[in-house]
Every structure is written in C-alpha cells, then in structure tokens.
Amino acid sequence: MTTTTPARPATAARAARPAATDRNRLMKFGHWWWALPGILLVLGIHYVATSIGGFFAFTNWSGIGSFEFIGFDNFVKIFQDPSKIGALLNTLFLAFGSVILTNVAGLLLAVALNRGLRTRLALRTLFFMPVVLSPLAVSYIWKFIFDYNGPINLVLKSVGLGDLVTSWTADPTWAIWTVLVVITWQNTGFAMVIYLAGLASVPVEIEEAAALDGAGMWKRFWNVVFPSIRPAVAIATTLGLVNGLRVFDQIMALTGGGPAGATENLATQVYKQSFALGNFGYGAALALVLTVIILFFAVLQQRVTAPRAEV
Amino acid sequence: MTQHRRARAMWTGVLAVSAASALLLAGCSGDSGGDSGAQEFTFTFATSNNLESPYQKLANDYMAANPDVTITTNPTPNDKYGETVRTQLQAGNASDVIQTTPGSGDARGLVGLAEAGFLEPLGDTATSLVPSGSESLFQVDGKTYGQPLDFTIGSVVASLGNPFRMGVTDFTWPENMTDLYASCDTFAAAGGSLFAVAGAAPPNTGLMTQAIAATRVYAETPDWNQQRIDGKVTFADSKGWIDTLQTVIDLKDAGCFQAGVEGGGFDAITNGLSGGTSVGGFIPSGAAIEIAAAAPPEANFQVEPFPAEDGGKPFILASTNYTLSINAASEHKDAATKFLEWMASDEAQQKYYEYSGELPVSAYQQMDLTGTIYEPIVGLLADGSYTTLPNNVWPNPAVYDALGTGVQGLLTGQKSIDDVLSAMDAAWDQ
Numbered sequence: 024m025t026t027t028t029p030a031r032p033a034t035a036a037r038a039a040r041p042a043a044t045d046r047n048r049l050m051k052f053g054h055w056w057w058a059l060p061g062i063l064l065v066l067g068i069h070y071v072a073t074s075i076g077g078f079f080a081f082t083n084w085s086g087i088g089s090f091e092f093i094g095f096d097n098f099v100k101i102f103q104d105p106s107k108i109g110a111l112l113n114t115l116f117l118a119f120g121s122v123i124l125t126n127v128a129g130l131l132l133a134v135a136l137n138r139g140l141r142t143r144l145a146l147r148t149l150f151f152m153p154v155v156l157s158p159l160a161v162s163y164i165w166k167f168i169f170d171y172n173g174p175i176n177l178v179l180k181s182v183g184l185g186d187l188v189t190s191w192t193a194d195p196t197w198a199i200w201t202v203l204v205v206i207t208w209q210n211t212g213f214a215m216v217i218y219l220a221g222l223a224s225v226p227v228e229i230e231e232a233a234a235l236d237g238a239g240m241w242k243r244f245w246n247v248v249f250p251s252i253r254p255a256v257a258i259a260t261t262l263g264l265v266n267g268l269r270v271f272d273q274i275m276a277l278t279g280g281g282p283a284g285a286t287e288n289l290a291t292q293v294y295k296q297s298f299a300l301g302n303f304g305y306g307a308a309l310a311l312v313l314t315v316i317i318l319f320f321a322v323l324q325q326r327v328t329a330p331r332a333e334v
Numbered sequence: 335m336t337q338h339r340r341a342r343a344m345w346t347g348v349l350a351v352s353a354a355s356a357l358l359l360a361g362c363s364g365d366s367g368g369d370s371g372a373q374e375f376t377f378t379f380a381t382s383n384n385l386e387s388p389y390q391k392l393a394n395d396y397m398a399a400n401p402d403v404t405i406t407t408n409p410t411p412n413d414k415y416g417e418t419v420r421t422q423l424q425a426g427n428a429s430d431v432i433q434t435t436p437g438s439g440d441a442r443g444l445v446g447l448a449e450a451g452f453l454e455p456l457g458d459t460a461t462s463l464v465p466s467g468s469e470s471l472f473q474v475d476g477k478t479y480g481q482p483l484d485f486t487i488g489s490v491v492a493s494l495g496n497p498f499r500m501g502v503t504d505f506t507w508p509e510n511m512t513d514l515y516a517s518c519d520t521f522a523a524a525g526g527s528l529f530a531v532a533g534a535a536p537p538n539t540g541l542m543t544q545a546i547a548a549t550r551v552y553a554e555t556p557d558w559n560q561q562r563i564d565g566k567v568t569f570a571d572s573k574g575w576i577d578t579l580q581t582v583i584d585l586k587d588a589g590c591f592q593a594g595v596e597g598g599g600f601d602a603i604t605n606g607l608s609g610g611t612s613v614g615g616f617i618p619s620g621a622a623i624e625i626a627a628a629a630p631p632e633a634n635f636q637v638e639p640f641p642a643e644d645g646g647k648p649f650i651l652a653s654t655n656y657t658l659s660i661n662a663a664s665e666h667k668d669a670a671t672k673f674l675e676w677m678a679s680d681e682a683q684q685k686y687y688e689y690s691g692e693l694p695v696s697a698y699q700q701m702d703l704t705g706t707i708y709e710p711i712v713g714l715l716a717d718g719s720y721t722t723l724p725n726n727v728w729p730n731p732a733v734y735d736a737l738g739t740g741v742q743g744l745l746t747g748q749k750s751i752d753d754v755l756s757a758m759d760a761a762w763d764q
Contacts, residue, residue, distance in 0.1 A: 085446070086417075086420050086421075086424070087420050087423060087424055087446065087447065087450040087452065088446075088449065088450030088451070089450075170594075170597070171593060171594025171597050171598075172594070189594075190594040190596050190597030190598075191597070192534070192597055193533065193534050193594075193596040193597030193742070193746060194596075194597075194746070195746050195747075195748050278534070279534060279535075281534055281536075281739065281742055282534070282596055282597075282742050282743065282745075282746045282748060283739050283740065283742050283743030283746060283748045283749055284739060284743075285748065295735075298416075298417035298420075298441070299416070299417065299441060299731065299735070300441075300730070300731050300732050300735060301420070301441055301446070301730065301731060302732075
C-alpha cells in the first residue's frame, strides 16, 4: 500500500515559514533572557570578583585606604623569600601526597567492598562517614590525638617507647605528616565512592571471561578493570589534586602553620598575609600564584588521565 | 485562565514583590536613630570566651543609666577581630563605636585606621587620658583617635597557691635568675613546671619574650624603640635582644616550661594554672581574673615581675592595650561621643576595673592596690620602672609575628637567635 501526502499549498508554506522563524527567534531570545540572571551571577561572583582580586596582586594595598600600582614587585618578593618557597613546596607535598595516598587507599577499599562481602554496604558507609564531617571538627579531634598528653604518646609510654614521645604537631619533622594523615583519613572515602561508581560499570562477563582464559587476579585488574575505570581515575585524581593544593582548615586547626612556618602552605600564607598582617596586595599575589598552579596541574592531570584514542 | 489574565497576574505579582522589596530595603537602610530624642548606636568589641564581656556589662550599665539610649553590641571573636573590623570599615558597615588598640603593631591598631580616614578625631576627654610620652600611639597629626581604657601589666601571672598543690611548701617568687632556675628544678622534680607557655601560639611566645625583654632591653634603654625607628640600632645587633632570646633558650633547657611546650596552646596555660601543674604564665594581668574563676580559691593569683639578670634592675611592661574609637562614617557620632565621655568617668572606670580586672587608665595611680593581685608590682609602678608594650610601637604586625613564630622556632631548635632577630629587622624594614 502506498500513501501520498497531499502537497502543501505554496501560499500556506510561505506564510508558515516567517511565523516559524519569528517563533524560533523569540525562543532563542527567551533562552538568553531566562539564563541572564544566572549568567550575571556567575560572571559577577566568579569572574569579576576574581579578576578584581587578581588586580590587587599588582598593588601594595594593605586592605584599607589607598594603594599604588607596583607591577610585578609582589611576585618578585614571593620568589625571593625562602619561607614562601617553603610554603610552595609544602603545598605540592600535601597535594601529591594526599592524591597518592587517598587514591591508592580509596581504590583498594573500593575493590574490596565492590562485591561479595556481606557487610559491604555498612562498611562503605563507615568509610565514607569522615567525608561528610567538618574538616575543622575532624582536625581538632586529631589535634587532641596528636597532643603531647594525647592517646598516641600515652600508648607509646605504656609500651615502653617513651623515647619516641614528642609534640607531634609541633615537631619540625612530623608536623607536616600529621596534616597529611588527617587529609588522607578524611578524603579516602570520597575517592572510594568515585571508584565504586567506576567499578559498577565494569562488565562482570568480561572479568569472568578473562578468568576463564587463565588471567590471575592482578592481570584481571590491570588489563580489564583498570582500563574500564580510567574516567573514575581521572575524576578522583583531579579533584584530589585540586583539593590538596588548597588545603587550609586542617593546617590552621592542627598546627596554625607552625612550628615556625614548617607547615605553612600557599593557602595559609594567603590568609595570613592578606588578613592577619595587612598585606592584601601581597596576599592577592600569592593567591594568583596558587590559582595558576592549580590550573596548571588540573589541565596536566586531565591530559595524562584522558582516554587514549584507539590505534 | 486566558493568556492575558495570566500575564496580568504575573505582572501584578512582579510589581507586588518589587514594592515589598523596596519597602523592606527602605526599612533596612533607614536612619531609625538620629541624634535627637531616643538615641541608638552600635558597639563592636573583641571577645575571647563565652563569658559576658566587661564591655557588654558596661554597655548594659550605660543603657540602664540612660533609658533613652539603645546600644546594639557586636561581640567579635578575638582571633579574627582585626580583619573583621578592617573589612567592615572598608565596606562601610562598621559599628559606630569600635574597640581598637594603640599604635600600629596590630591589625586593629588605631594609627593605620586613622591614617586611612576610617576614624573620627576625639575630643579633649580622650586626649587628657593619653599617657604622657605615648602620644604617637594614640594620635595622628596631633589629633587623638583612640580613648585609652586600661593600664594592663604584661608580666607573669602566678598562682602562689599552686606550689602547695604540687607539694612544694617553701616557695616564694624568685627575685633573681639563680633562684628562678632553682625553682624550675624543684617544680620539674614535683612533676610540674614553673611556667606554662603556649609555645604554638605566637601571641603568647611574643608576650613572654617581650616581658623578658623589659629587663634585658628596656630597663637599660627605655627609648630603644625610638632608636630603632631612627635607624640607630637593629634587633640583630642588640645585646639586650640577644640576651632576651638566650634567656628563652636557657629557660627551656632548664626545664622551666611544661613538657611539650612547643606544641602548647592557650589551653596549656589555663589548664596548667587552674589545674595546679604550673605556677605562672605570661598573660595580660586582666586574664588572671578569668583563670581565677576556673581555679580553686587557694590558687591565690598575683602579678609578678620576671627577674632581671644579675646586676640588672627589675622592669615590667605596663601600658594601655585597648582603646575606644568612633567610626568616621558613623551617623550617631553624638551618641557615641557621649558614651565615650561616660567611659572616661570615675564611675565607669571603677566598673571597668571590677568587671575586667584591668587597672583603669585614669585612676590606677590613685588606687590603693594593697591586697590586690597587683600588690607585688606596686613599687615598680610607683617609681616608673615600666615601659609600654613594645609591639604597640612597632611599625607593622609582621614584626611581632616574626618574634612570636621565631621563638617557637627557638623552642623546637629550627631557628637560631640570629635568624629570629634578622627576621624581625626584615619585617620592620618591609
């Protein structure tokens, strides 16, 4: 059976075309109109405010009163000051240290709690719990644990290791590690959840087929599972790195940047210079340096972990 | 409902919301006070704990005495006070009356705020309270911008009852360094310490070092800060400052501080003094009142001088730590000025002493301090053996920060004396 569509009269088609075009224009205009408040808010809050902050990086503004434009003097000062170089190195240490530790631990937990274990749902909740807690509250609890009169030292004394007792958060060697421990403890659950989501997308059949072909556990993981969760790796490591580069609460609560600046990072220096010491321009320059570093590593991270094209 | 009706309803709604918003904004921004009839103003001050602030009590007393006045108080956490006030002044929403500090060594220092045009010049009453020789801390271009309130002693607050709690029965406050080090041994052997120090809190390590510097630097050279301003001396080349920091190291090596001092916070002082495990702490004199409230009655707190070196003369820090200023952008300046006038009255000064424990700036010289916590230092006050808190005179907060963090570095062994003093010089010259 064949059907024929009646030909639309030419005049009607000509009349309908301009009407449709007008409607499309109106719709497009409407789209922009409704999006405008959101766009203005995003521009105002994110970009204009940030740009103004960036402008002050080239001034000597103290936070009040007038200021002068001083070009790149603040940046020269940053890279000539050993304490700021130390803060930069601490920033990178905490960022990469926390990314490596949280992702390795998170992936191990995710693999362990992915299937099979009966109590996996309860255990997932337990491991994810620290993520939802306030970093400040968590840090104060850990500060008590690391305190000179706290449980760690009490345990060391009770097992005859009194020589190892120290003020952990004020020890020049150990203070930065206490910060890393707290960040890792709190963020591992987040990486675990991302990897669990990634593992859920790995077809069981392929794993089973690999097992039937004689692949061991490690080979199955490396050749089947890991390639499948590459997007999860990209997300977990990128978010972890960005968060690690801007750690603030944990340092302020645990060490305050001490002892004698040993745990200062760029974020705590931005705060200290801008608000505590009244060097807003200098603090803005530090913030700009931190922003550039975060951008650089985030883009690099995305490039490294992006899915490769099939050859 | 037709298209037209819906549109009309929508526009009616938009207009109603706009009108309501405009009324709301008008209500928020309207001047509900004014300087005639019923008066009101706002008052921001720093607070360190959840106890009722002396400033709150004084504001309540003023309102009780002046029923037509309403004071809206804004207690602000002490550790964020400076930046909060600066931000509010910059944004134009600061209170009418603001607690400030003399000089420029602090983020809330009145000199910097006045130079930026944020403070209103005060009248003769405030000027009359400015201690002679300290005008530069309260005035800019000959105009006074902060009304002094207190006369705070920066030395050692000691519990003379705590030695008994540690089983040491024959203790008197040491008058020389030999006796002091002997006391350190005694208390360390008893499981306690002579001093409780917040080694991880730069404000406390800074105050401790300044209290020691009173005898090593300012007793011999009272105008040392002026000499530093004139470029005649530096911290790194000053024998007095080198001796001061060496004393800090010696105190640590002699076991005068509590175990784990480098990691201690302010809680280490409160717990040590109220719990009876330490005898003294380097805290402002007024803080003794708060700690005494947490300690048993037999704790018996006194303000004691830190001993001079052998052959040196006793000297302490004593100066105004807090001032009241009026916001230049205030719309209630008359009401605020009347409040400051009242704060300078004998009645208010006496209340301030009762509420805060700090000596009142206008009346301390006439007060009989026998039997008070200040009795041990009455003689030093009488013969002028005191200097103003040095960091009030220093040109920016970074110098005090370099001192406070540097001393923590001395306690951990991260820094040398020269490192600390050179950093202070660098901060001074920035």
